[in-house]
Amino acid sequence: MNKLALFDLDHTLLPIDSDYEWGQFLVRIGAVDARAYARRNDAFFAQYQAGTLDPVEYLEFALGTLARFARRDLAAMHAQYMEEVIEPAIRPAALDLVRRHLDAGDLVAIITATNHYITAPIAKRFGVEHHIAAMPEVDSAGKLTGKLAGTPTSGPGKVVHMHAWLAALDRPFGSFESSHFYSDSHNDIPLLSIVSHPVATNPSAALAMHARSQGWPLLHLFND
Template structure:
């Protein structure tokens, strides 16, 4: 039997929130009204941190913003975003952890509430092919319609989406000898509670307290600054 290693992305493998930073980036380059967008973005970010976020409301805001631009322009901006924001933030310890599981022959999956447009190139930067992310509706030309598809992979939605992903290849979680999930947030307790090896990774205060009560291990990937 093989093993499955699942990773959250923001504040777990990355020392930042890629969704929030994308919003900051498009404000900085003048693509949107900086004051109005930043205020709305900050409100959603605070709701995510305290667990009160309505994921559908947020995704309609995020995808609605993307729908205002041609896909070619968005892709060019995203490459700039990767070069200026994401790649410099990737820590050797995070890359090493993913590589450790790859070298052991484990199947690797990133599961994130952030949308696929933002996160697919980031998963590629970590060398991970399997990605579950928030999905957008697209038009015939590949542009964004402003609508979301499916169940957002947020909180219990990560459990739902993992089940769909496994079922597509006629597998269940218990088909793996060992299943790991690395996450920083209390929002991910539903999935952390299902795997055989939950790891509170760079945990926030609420998850740290829960992990301590449950006897889960904790891991800090960001104590060493980026080189």
């Protein structure tokens, strides 16, 4: 594993935002108050698109919602969410891209700002063992507290968390002969800027403009 391949998740490997869609799913199945939850979820999503989102505030809103439910109920809801929302959104082009890196023997990870609970099964569906995401805090009994453990995995935080993950593997970033990072978001410019092969994937307008100025390739996976 002399090459590193990193992938953002939402709007990069998936044509949807898994975090936002989880909230919409909870509303649809009646697990949360529809009007109040949808209002806050929509407001946070608009802040994300505008680049003004406070990641800790949003994550603790999302994690606080998870903490209301027993683990067995969460597991049942997540299985339904995977079947009804995630599976129909998965595109062959995204699976093939990940598979090419895995088959080449690269060290592959999905690194996402969305929380670990929501995204771990999605990473598994893509066949990716290594998964870096915002971690929910748990108490001594293993119950979700609704708080964030550590720092967010967004923006510059992705760089910090990537280095910590590689250090735990005893594989420092500089030991790889090449590194790819695929992302759609201008929020990921800090990590895109340090890999040897940044790829603006299904890029937002802001990222597409920056990528062109830097000579980075643009990749569109969802033009079917």
